[in-house]
Amino acid sequence: MKKLLPVIFFSSLLSFALWAQKQATDPISTEDIKAQMFFLAADEMAGRDATSPEGRIAANYIASEFMSMGLKPVGDAETYFQNFDMTIGPMDPAETSLKVKIGPSEKTYALGHDFMWTRQSAHPTQVSAPLVFAGYGINAPEYGYNDFSGIDVRGKVVMVLNREPQANDPNSKFKGRWDTVHSYAWDKIEEVRKAGAVGLLIITDKVPRRKQRIASATPNYLAGPAPEYALSGSLWDLPIFSITPEVANEILASVGKTVESAQSAIDATGTPASFDLSNVTVSMSKGFKNLEVRKARNVVGLLEGSDPQLKNEVVIVTGHYDHVGVVSGRIYRGADDNASGAIGVIEIAKALCALPKRPKRSVLFITWDAEERGLLGAFYYVDHPIIPLKDTVANLNMDMIGRDEVSSNWPTPADGNHNMVNVVGTLYNRDIKQVIETQNRGIGLKLDYKTDTVDPESWFARSDHFCFAMHGVPMVLFNTGEQADYHTENDTWDRINYPKMEKIVRLIYLSSLDIANSDPRPKFTP
Numbered sequence: 001m002k003k004l005l006p007v008i009f010f011s012s013l014l015s016f017a018l019w020a021q022k023q024a025t026d027p028i029s030t031e032d033i034k035a036q037m038f039f040l041a042a043d044e045m046a047g048r049d050a051t052s053p054e055g056r057i058a059a060n061y062i063a064s065e066f067m068s069m070g071l072k073p074v075g076d077a078e079t080y081f082q083n084f085d086m087t088i089g090p091m092d093p094a095e096t097s098l099k100v101k102i103g104p105s106e107k108t109y110a111l112g113h114d115f116m117w118t119r120q121s122a123h124p125t126q127v128s129a130p131l132v133f134a135g136y137g138i139n140a141p142e143y144g145y146n147d148f149s150g151i152d153v154r155g156k157v158v159m160v161l162n163r164e165p166q167a168n169d170p171n172s173k174f175k176g177r178w179d180t181v182h183s184y185a186w187d188k189i190e191e192v193r194k195a196g197a198v199g200l201l202i203i204t205d206k207v208p209r210r211k212q213r214i215a216s217a218t219p220n221y222l223a224g225p226a227p228e229y230a231l232s233g234s235l236w237d238l239p240i241f242s243i244t245p246e247v248a249n250e251i252l253a254s255v256g257k258t259v260e261s262a263q264s265a266i267d268a269t270g271t272p273a274s275f276d277l278s279n280v281t282v283s284m285s286k287g288f289k290n291l292e293v294r295k296a297r298n299v300v301g302l303l304e305g306s307d308p309q310l311k312n313e314v315v316i317v318t319g320h321y322d323h324v325g326v327v328s329g330r331i332y333r334g335a336d337d338n339a340s341g342a343i344g345v346i347e348i349a350k351a352l353c354a355l356p357k358r359p360k361r362s363v364l365f366i367t368w369d370a371e372e373r374g375l376l377g378a379f380y381y382v383d384h385p386i387i388p389l390k391d392t393v394a395n396l397n398m399d400m401i402g403r404d405e406v407s408s409n410w411p412t413p414a415d416g417n418h419n420m421v422n423v424v425g426t427l428y429n430r431d432i433k434q435v436i437e438t439q440n441r442g443i444g445l446k447l448d449y450k451t452d453t454v455d456p457e458s459w460f461a462r463s464d465h466f467c468f469a470m471h472g473v474p475m476v477l478f479n480t481g482e483q484a485d486y487h488t489e490n491d492t493w494d495r496i497n498y499p500k501m502e503k504i505v506r507l508i509y510l511s512s513l514d515i516a517n518s519d520p521r522p523k524f525t526p
C-alpha cells in the first residue's frame with residue numbers, strides 16, 4: 001500500500017493539472033449558460049411547444065449558434081434542420097370504443113374507466129378480430145425469449161402484460177429488477193405491429209410502480225385536455241388501449257384463466273406461455289377531431305472528426321428543446337425541462353469547436369423536437385439516421401440537468417442533491433460509465449446510478465436516448481431528477497442550480513471528447 005501512495009499522489013496531481021488546464025481553456029461558463037437560459041425559458045418563448053411559432057424560434061436560435069461555431073449543416077438540403085411531419089388532433093371519445101364478444105355475448109367497455117388511451121398513431125382506425133394472449137409481447141433473442149413463437153398474431157388483436165418476465169426477481173435474466181428496453185410499451189407496440197397484429201391491449205399493473213408526484217402548481221397534464229401528437233409515418237400505427245386487470249380477467253375467464261395465472265405460468269420458469277383466445281372477438285375503434293399535419297424539426301450540426309478512418313463514426317450529444325407550451329393561459333416555461341439540456345448541447349459544441357485539434361471521431365449535436373409528445377423527434381431520427389446507426393458509437397443525452405432532486409420515490413432530500421446528477425442506463429453501458437467516472441475525478445460531482453437497480457419513475461424510457469437503446473446503440477441519460485416544479489409553470493430560469501449545471505455540462509463535454517478520441521468503441525451489453 002505504502003509503495004502505491006506516491007504513484008497515486010503523482011497521478012492525482014497530474015489529473016488535477018490536466019483538469020485545471022481544461023478548466024482554463026474550455027469556454028463553458030455559468031454566465032454563458034445563464035444567458036442562454038434567460039432567452040430560451042423567457043415568458044415570450046411561451047413554453048416552446050412543438051410546432052408553435054416560439055418552438056420554431058428556439059430551433060432558429062440553436063441553429064444560429066451552430067452556424068456561428070462553424071458546425072456542418074447536415075440536415076435536410078444542407079440546413080441545420082431535420083424536418084418531419086406530425087399529425088395532430090384531439091382524440092374523439094365518441095369514435096373511440098372497445099367491445100369484446102365472447103361466444104354469443106358482447107360487452108361494451110367504458111373509455112377512461114375500463115380502458116385508457118395510450119400513445120399511438122393518429123390515423124382513424126376500426127378493427128374487429130380474434131384475440132390472442134401473447135405473454136409480455138416481447139421478442140428478446142439476446143435472452144432466448146420470444147412470446148410470439150408458436151402462435152400466429154397476424155390479423156389478430158393481441159393482449160399483453162405490462163413490463164417483463166420476473167420483473168421483481170433480482171435473478172431475472174432480464175437484468176434482475178431493472179426494466180430492460182423490452183419492459184416498455186414502445187418496444188411491445190413495435191414488436192406486435194411488425195408481427196402483423198391489427199390491435200393491442202396492454203394490461204395495466206394492479207399497483208402503480210411510482211409514488212405520487214407532489215407538484216408546486218398545476219401540472220400541465222392536469223391543466224386540460226391536450227391534442228394527440230403522432231409521427232405521420234407507420235410508427236405505432238394500430239389501435240392501442242391499456243385495459244384494467246378486471247377487464248382482462250373477464251376475458252380470460254372464458255378459458256378458465258386469470259391475469260395472475262397467465263402471468264405466473266410465465267414467471268415461474270421464465271419461459272413464454274402464450275395462447276389463442278379464438279372464442280373471443282375484440283372490436284377496437286379510434287377516431288379524432290380536426291386532424292392536421294404540421295411541421296416539426298430536429299436541429300442538427302456536425303463537427304467532423306480529424307482521423308481519416310474514425311471520422312466516419314460518430315458520438316451523438318443530445319437534448320430536447322421543446323416543452324409543453326401554454327395550457328389554460330399558464331406558461332410552462334421549461335427551464336430545467338429541457339432548456340437546460342439544449343443549452344448543454346450548445347455549450348459542449350462550443351467547447352469541442354474551441355479545441356486546437358478536432359476529436360478523432362465526428363461529433364453530431366442534435367436538439368430534439370417533440371420529445372414531450374412522445375420522443376417523436378428521436379423516434380424519427382433513429383428511423384432516418386444522418387450517420388448510420390452502426391457507425392454511431394454512443395449517444396449522451398441530457399434531459400433536465402439543472403435542479404436538485406426532490407422525489408417521494410427516493411429518500412434523499414434536496415440538500416443532499418446539490419451536487420448530484422443521475423446517470424441512467426449504465427447497466428447496458430459499463431464502458432461509458434467507466435469513461436464518465438474517470439472524467440468526473442477532476443470535477444467531483446456525485447454520480448448517482450440508483451435507477452440501474454430499480455427505476456420507479458421510468459427514467460430509462462422517459463427521454464430520447466431510449467430510441468438508441470432500442471437499437472442497441474450505447475447510450476446514457478444525464479438527469480438531475482424530479483422536483484415539485486416539474487411540468488408546472490414554476491420551472492423557471494431563476495430556479496436553476498447553475499454552478500452544478502456547469503459541472504454537469506463540463507463532465508459530458510470531457511466524456512464525449514474521451515469517447516470520440518478512444519480507439520475501442522464503448523460496448524452495449526444486453
Ligand SMILES: [Zn+2]
Pocket residue numbers: 320337338371399400463
Ligand atoms: Zn424533458
